Amino acid sequence: AQSVTQLDSQVPVFEEAPVELRCNYSSSVSVYLFWYVQYPNQGLQLLLKYLSGSTLVKGINGFEAEFNKSQTSFHLRKPSVHISDTAEYFCAGPDTGGFKTIFGAGTRLFVKA
């Protein structure tokens, strides 16, 4: 079965600094990967997705992620964060059957002024 590992549980960063949230996956089948964001007291919303094609994927709010097959990684990046980016971020992908979605444990991003 596929697994998704988020390497950092919490990431504090100052406003306007760059940030990288790390995600590693394992899979023996075709890979779809996602990043979802959860703002306080809300459900999750899709930030970006990799289905095929270009390995650099751009999402909403200036985020991007790079699919790296050799390193089995799908790290999320933003060159300059804002206070409003404070949220929990989840990396996710399908299980081997392709029907269910498996989520990482989440990374809490704290943006400080």
Place this chain on the structure above:
Amino acid sequence: DVKVTQSSRYLVKRTGEKVFLECVQDMDHENMFWYRQDPGLGLRLIYFSYDVKMKEKGDIPEGYSVSREKKERFSLILESASTNQTSMYLCATGRPGGANVLTFGAGSRLTVL
């Protein structure tokens, strides 16, 4: 946009009570899911359904049941609530095939005393 509505945002129940969590979607998606979210554990799949009256166990179905009598409505039932079921419950929908991108409701935070 797909809208997924969870009717109860916050609930407080007593041990042994029967609890119903309702989820309604308005975009004719075939697949519906119930997850629970706990700190440090990410999202764990409780049950899912890919058609009316169809249901499949997820990774942690014990203590839960579901009902899907209509395509747009997927209910999660706790027959006899226990304190270890205190959690955030998230409903999600998706289309079959492809990458199964999920759309989430705002969540229902359940506290069992």
